Amino acid sequence: MDFERKRGEALWSQIANALARDIREGVYPHDTRLPTEARLAQGYGVNRHTVRRALEELAKARIIRTEHGRGSFVAEEVLDYRIGQRPRFSEWVRGHNRTPLGDILMLEETALDTLPEATAAAEALRLAPAQPVILLERIGSADSTPISLSRHIFPARALPGLLEALRHSGSITAALAALGIADYTRKWTRVCARQPDAREARLLRMARSDALLATESLNIAEGGAPIEFGLSIYPAPRVQLVFEP
Incomplete structure (x- = not known):
């Protein structure tokens, strides 16, 4: 995954911004499932807790949604x-x-x-x-x-x-x-x-x-x-x- 670490910014925030950019650019279209936490953690070279924090922030911003028992999805049109x-x-x-x-x-x-x-x-x-x-x-x-x-x-x-x-x-x-x-x-x-x-x-x-x-x-x-x-x-x-x- 395209990700370059920056000094002075929390890793989870950098990952959240990278995912949000990918969503805006259509890497992950609306209403599609994101990779699992384990796969994202492996791709970004971080632990799952860091990825989970990034996904929580994206969910709060309504950029993604979490479905019970199914994972995280790019938010669709309201x-x-x-x-x-x-x-x-x-x-x-x-x-x-x-x-x-x-x-x-x-x-x-x-x-x-x-x-x-x-x-x-x-x-x-x-x-x-x-x-x-x-x-x-x-x-x-x-x-x-x-x-x-x-x-x-x-x-x-x-x-x-x-x-x-x-x-x-x-x-x-x-x-x-x-x-x-x-x-x-x-x-x-x-x-x-x-x-x-x-x-x-x-x-x-x-x-x-x-x-x-x-x-x-x-x-x-x-x-x-x-x-x-x-x-x-x-x-x-x-x-x-x-x-x-």
């Missing part, structure tokens, strides 16, 4: 997710010239009071605690990169046939359209920031030390009936939320 009246995951991802993908982790009908978010969902959907709901949990990706983990809760009695429609299409918009709900809008969105737990970090392939944007939201049908309470999390190094009036 995607703007515009939250207006009709936020749609697939349209958002396609708008960034990426391919939207969704992996369903859970799809079932259950009693509302069995869910950890029962209180918030009951208030938003105007349901009694024991009412049946449909729960959809899925990971959303742009190309092969996970950018969201979401839980969607629907009132089962108000939306008969939705469970089968979701199993058939995998798309919330298509499933609701099959039930005759051609359009639905966002009534409100609430946002906070936090760090991921171990499961969230694993599924979103991110470091436990990175920040998440966590949202709660309510979607309504024409006429105002609540039809979906959602909880979504987004890795802050990959996604920023933009609110539109």
Whole structure:
């Protein structure tokens, strides 16, 4: 690796600057994996602790990202997710010239009071605690990169046939359209920031030390009936939320 030591500057800083230069010059393109710590240490003729410190500094500067159990990657473009009246995951991802993908982790009908978010969902959907709901949990990706983990809760009695429609299409918009709900809008969105737990970090392939944007939201049908309470999390190094009036 092209590296010449300089006097008066810490080795880790020199390595961080060299890697940042290589990234700017396209030696390591966006969203590609960097060599392992062991290989970088060998290439620069230093110990792994020095390389690890350099990578930590690059991660703090958002030049690279660390994915849980996978290594360090050159940071990709941060995607703007515009939250207006009709936020749609697939349209958002396609708008960034990426391919939207969704992996369903859970799809079932259950009693509302069995869910950890029962209180918030009951208030938003105007349901009694024991009412049946449909729960959809899925990971959303742009190309092969996970950018969201979401839980969607629907009132089962108000939306008969939705469970089968979701199993058939995998798309919330298509499933609701099959039930005759051609359009639905966002009534409100609430946002906070936090760090991921171990499961969230694993599924979103991110470091436990990175920040998440966590949202709660309510979607309504024409006429105002609540039809979906959602909880979504987004890795802050990959996604920023933009609110539109």
